Amino acid sequence: MRKITYREALREALREEMRRDPSVFLLGEDIGRYWGGAFKVTDGLAEEFGDERVRDTPISESAIIGTAVGAAITGMRPVAEIMFGDLTALAMDQIANQAAKICYMFGGQAKCPLVIRTPFGAGVNIASHHSQSLEAWFMHVPGINVAVPSTPNDAKGLLKTAIRGENPVFFCEHKLLYPIEGEVPEEEYTIPFGVADVKREGADVTIVATLFMVHKALNAAAHLEKEDISVEVVDPRTLTPLDKQAMMKSVKKTGRIVVVSEDCKTAGVSAEIAAIIAEEAIDYLDAPIKRVAEPDTPIPFSPPLERYVIPDEKAIIKAVKEIA
Amino acid sequence: MRKITYREALREALREEMRRDPSVFLLGEDIGRYWGGAFKVTDGLAEEFGDERVRDTPISESAIIGTAVGAAITGMRPVAEIMFGDLTALAMDQIANQAAKICYMFGGQAKCPLVIRTPFGAGVNIASHHSQSLEAWFMHVPGINVAVPSTPNDAKGLLKTAIRGENPVFFCEHKLLYPIEGEVPEEEYTIPFGVADVKREGADVTIVATLFMVHKALNAAAHLEKEDISVEVVDPRTLTPLDKQAMMKSVKKTGRIVVVSEDCKTAGVSAEIAAIIAEEAIDYLDAPIKRVAEPDTPIPFSPPLERYVIPDEKAIIKAVKEIA
Amino acid sequence: MAQNLEREKLIGMYRKMLEIRLFEEKVFELYGQNLVPGTIHLYAGQEAIAVGVCSNLGKDDYITSTHRGHGHCIAKGADLKRTMAEILGKETGYCKGKGGSMHIADFNIGMLGATAVVGAGLPIAVGAGLSIKLRKTDQIVACFFGEGASNQGTFHESINLASTWKLPVIFVCENNLYAMGTRQSIAMNVENIADRAVAYGIPGVVVDGNDVLAVYEAVQKGVERAKKGEGPTLIECKTYRQKGHSRVDPAKYRPKGEVEEWLARDPIKRLKEKLLQTNTLTKTEIQRIEKEVVTKIEEAVKFAIESPYPSSEEALEDVYA
Amino acid sequence: MAQNLEREKLIGMYRKMLEIRLFEEKVFELYGQNLVPGTIHLYAGQEAIAVGVCSNLGKDDYITSTHRGHGHCIAKGADLKRTMAEILGKETGYCKGKGGSMHIADFNIGMLGATAVVGAGLPIAVGAGLSIKLRKTDQIVACFFGEGASNQGTFHESINLASTWKLPVIFVCENNLYAMGTRQSIAMNVENIADRAVAYGIPGVVVDGNDVLAVYEAVQKGVERAKKGEGPTLIECKTYRQKGHSRVDPAKYRPKGEVEEWLARDPIKRLKEKLLQTNTLTKTEIQRIEKEVVTKIEEAVKFAIESPYPSSEEALEDVYA
Ligand SMILES: Cc1ncc(C[n+]2csc(CCOP(=O)(O)OP(=O)(O)O)c2C)c(N)n1
Ligand SMILES: Cc1ncc(C[n+]2csc(CCOP(=O)(O)OP(=O)(O)O)c2C)c(N)n1
Numbered sequence A, B: 001m002r003k004i005t006y007r008e009a010l011r012e013a014l015r016e017e018m019r020r021d022p023s024v025f026l027l028g029e030d031i032g033r034y035w036g037g038a039f040k041v042t043d044g045l046a047e048e049f050g051d052e053r054v055r056d057t058p059i060s061e062s063a064i065i066g067t068a069v070g071a072a073i074t075g076m077r078p079v080a081e082i083m084f085g086d087l088t089a090l091a092m093d094q095i096a097n098q099a100a101k102i103c104y105m106f107g108g109q110a111k112c113p114l115v116i117r118t119p120f121g122a123g124v125n126i127a128s129h130h131s132q133s134l135e136a137w138f139m140h141v142p143g144i145n146v147a148v149p150s151t152p153n154d155a156k157g158l159l160k161t162a163i164r165g166e167n168p169v170f171f172c173e174h175k176l177l178y179p180i181e182g183e184v185p186e187e188e189y190t191i192p193f194g195v196a197d198v199k200r201e202g203a204d205v206t207i208v209a210t211l212f213m214v215h216k217a218l219n220a221a222a223h224l225e226k227e228d229i230s231v232e233v234v235d236p237r238t239l240t241p242l243d244k245q246a247m248m249k250s251v252k253k254t255g256r257i258v259v260v261s262e263d264c265k266t267a268g269v270s271a272e273i274a275a276i277i278a279e280e281a282i283d284y285l286d287a288p289i290k291r292v293a294e295p296d297t298p299i300p301f302s303p304p305l306e307r308y309v310i311p312d313e314k315a316i317i318k319a320v321k322e323i324a
Numbered sequence C, D: 001m002a003q004n005l006e007r008e009k010l011i012g013m014y015r016k017m018l019e020i021r022l023f024e025e026k027v028f029e030l031y032g033q034n035l036v037p038g039t040i041h042l043y044a045g046q047e048a049i050a051v052g053v054c055s056n057l058g059k060d061d062y063i064t065s066t067h068r069g070h071g072h073c074i075a076k077g078a079d080l081k082r083t084m085a086e087i088l089g090k091e092t093g094y095c096k097g098k099g100g101s102m103h104i105a106d107f108n109i110g111m112l113g114a115t116a117v118v119g120a121g122l123p124i125a126v127g128a129g130l131s132i133k134l135r136k137t138d139q140i141v142a143c144f145f146g147e148g149a150s151n152q153g154t155f156h157e158s159i160n161l162a163s164t165w166k167l168p169v170i171f172v173c174e175n176n177l178y179a180m181g182t183r184q185s186i187a188m189n190v191e192n193i194a195d196r197a198v199a200y201g202i203p204g205v206v207v208d209g210n211d212v213l214a215v216y217e218a219v220q221k222g223v224e225r226a227k228k229g230e231g232p233t234l235i236e237c238k239t240y241r242q243k244g245h246s247r248v249d250p251a252k253y254r255p256k257g258e259v260e261e262w263l264a265r266d267p268i269k270r271l272k273e274k275l276l277q278t279n280t281l282t283k284t285e286i287q288r289i290e291k292e293v294v295t296k297i298e299e300a301v302k303f304a305i306e307s308p309y310p311s312s313e314e315a316l317e318d319v320y321a
């Protein structure tokens, strides 16, 4: 199968959906013809679809999301980009209090089919304001779905599902994933929300990982294989809805689980997954539930510091060995 | 000992600290002489300390917190009130990206001794935009402490500690707690952060609960006693720092734990506490870790609907019995 | 007085304003009887604004509303029964009891909903305006908000965006002098919110918000401008909140005589006098209208009170579409 | 030319501007050598603003800064060595390597730090202004931000608050025509950011941002006003970002000839010419200054390069004070 990058896969999804449905349009800072998106995801789309459907906005994150909400509830399907995930903090009211609650608050009268795309993640030394992973904030908000694709294939299939759905979707990308290549079918496909993907099968320990951590988990698994520890890597692909069954199925097989997530450990993604297992599958466990995550610091700038706080293969291997 | 309300206890803490330290001042919407705070916590303080130190602000949540940050890093000790916890979403950047990160980002040069007080919680039928419990968002942010007092005594002691500390504090109150009475010493005291309080001793099951849920947990415990189930109720009092030891000590004794929190279940406070136990004390457990929380909906308006989604004594009792 | 306005239209305005007033009085009364859960923010005194604005709008046009939204709903044509039922938390309410007083919406008549986060409706209105532009219809959006909301960041971001993109949005600032207990001068250093339009390169108009025809005409100009593709207008309607901010507020912070002064300028009284003076309506006709409105509201109250509460499990529905 | 300005002050301004320019050129060079982690936003072309502003300030006065902040630091008196070390991520940097290019601070000289969230510095500056007022000192705050930032909600909320409370803040908008690749006209429908001052009842001044003396004088007036307790001033400095937005940006979106036009108005060149024309400095003296600056910067580079990286575990420190 042909290989394309995560970035290209996202762009293909946007392009195909914009061709298919005239109500799909994009808005965000510098996404248009002059820049093509800070990470070039939307590069070339303004040229094909025009400035009306690929709209450069002022630096007004609240208004970007609020505008998308208003368009979504009146028949459009906006895809908003927030240039860095950290900056969603500026639009938190529009995301969590408006977009996510409109359907419920108004008794199901309104649909808000809006996609918010944003890159999370550290690893490029741009410090505390441009490196966070904040998925857990949005996971904690009912009414919005949260997607966390780790491969080009998942990115394309999930983004198309997000755009076609009837609900707001918080679509998390990761800076280090953009250049990653992977197989993506030429033909049309979508990937349903709430269906995890077993990225590697194994028998001894389950690792649940998301976004860029999936790749580190796979590296760790390859390494551990040499030491005769067979690791299964489960990628939930969406955090809301979350495929509990897939995680539990794996845990029932292995009896051991390590949850790996780049976000800060406390009250993060790994906490929820650990809590689910502890509540619903504890009887199958043969060991404590391990979490590998950022050690509750802001992201520092300097390379040795940043490397130290981002979970890496070594940390994953260590956690697996502690319970294997 | 004399009894005063939670509201009065907070007011006393503010008054005493303002008398003690001229750098303490208050700002927020309608906290001054014309209203005294939406929940009357600051009532009378403008009269004593003047409008300069009890400052009514425009409806500008971002600027309220940003202003407090600027004042805090230049020698003042602001206590900002956000009228409803839901509205902290509007100031999320200033709270999570600025206040919480300033000390770290600038290599320890700056201190940001700022307190943000806000009421969370449902129960008074004011619907989705005025009823949420969002502590978990702030727990997930390193650099800021999170206090969750459940009694007048804790409220006063923790608020005084918050004001005197060198770090930003997110100080959670609860609408239904304001009128609750409790014993509070006349003499000066403070309560350290990171020290849980065992609100009731018991042998069979541990309940960890916060804010208004502490009271429901105590009611549930009283009821369960009649059925010969002895429940210990642990109140962490601060979520950051979190007194893991106290929770683990209790679990080691009881072997069973129910975490009760009013916020939405997924990725909420109860998830983190469950995950800690699952990671660090699983060997002492004789049963799954139960969570009692809001079932991942926005808060509805109508009384029967609201009652249905807020965790109550019945739900707590049910959870305890399932594992007792 | 706008002679070019048809008699029917004028009478319709009077009727709507009266509906709002009497509706609010009933809400107040029911609140006292413990039939209204939560809190309420009454629109009494500001009726000329909602009605003056919405009289320019068709069913397909949009409005966004606020915590003080009953008047906006009624002016836009919402059913009084379902509105009242929502306020009482009943299953038959517009939002099946999930929204309540601060979150009424009727998407069938372009009422895009009230938000209780002050200032949060502005960017949503901008989005509706963008949607109109992209769909190439000739709809209009009217966005209601208070003078207090004009200090929110969203006010700035939203009007800037609407102006830059030349969207068909009328920003209607209802300056009732107070935001809760905070008098305008405590929260800003300008007298006219309309002057803020300069910051976005759009017209800013100050109008007597207690004169329904003045509001009507100002909005009409804004609508014309918008339909020509020239973009938004900011219209500040000077008015007064006749009651406290919410049900619990005794509003002691108001200087002596202020209420009386404004009651003398009551928008309904003024329109009534005009209608009589210009012989548009006779006293008898007015009395008949009043009676009809009273009956309609009584029916709404009866409907609302007799409607059942939603069943508890309904709380778990509608989280997702 | 401001005759009343002492010769020493003028020379000091020239020296600082040159320091900034040559510093930025070095940063650019080091970036090319892979010695600068992350990204950089150079201040080249805007030196007259930082220097014109900070020449009005004493060590006790405050500034807040942005992602494009190296110039602000240097103008406020930051040590070049520790600034460069921070940019290179070294232990000896102002923030021990935790902040980097976008987060430099020096609290000892009132440099309250750069924030990389566009617009986030404005309310923080207001807070510093409030602190001054409450502590009753006669300090001043200068708040730097770009024209792009003036579309953020925080711009609006902050200036409104500073005006209402009459705080001693100078809001300095560096209008360099672009926010990343977004030309001003794409993001707003007004030409002068200064006109937005009307919305807050404060003076708004447009000034040639490439003329350090013009900036100096405008700020001086703002400072006087602030010290009299009359509140903030909004000063818009028209300037140009001579380089791309960040290191990776080829800036192809700029119309032909635009860069050249602005290079001709280069602030350093202009000041140099004036100094020569007015015989404030001779060519030889200028050359001497240039040499001194070059040496100083080379020392800073040497210091930074030779400094060690922080040890990994340092990452866990300073989360709390
Ligand atoms: C963002 C936000 N801040 C504060 C509140 C609490 N609050 C509700 S109404 C109100 C006053 C609003 O004033 P204004 O915009 O003038 O509208 P009015 O009530 O006068 O109609 C406040 C502060 C809120 N709901 N949302
Ligand atoms: C809130 C926010 N939105 C977007 C960004 C990404 N970003 C960084 S700089 C910049 C442009 C800023 O433009 P301006 O304020 O004019 O300053 P300049 O770069 O021209 O100095 C943008 C969009 C950011 N850092 N913060």
Ligand SMILES: [Mg+2]
Pocket (backbone or CB within 6 Å): C146, C147, C148, C174, C175, C176, C177, C178, C179, C180
């Ligand atoms: Mg008002």
Ligand SMILES: [Mg+2]
Pocket (backbone or CB within 6 Å): D146, D147, D148, D174, D175, D176, D177, D178, D179, D180
């Ligand atoms: Mg700029």
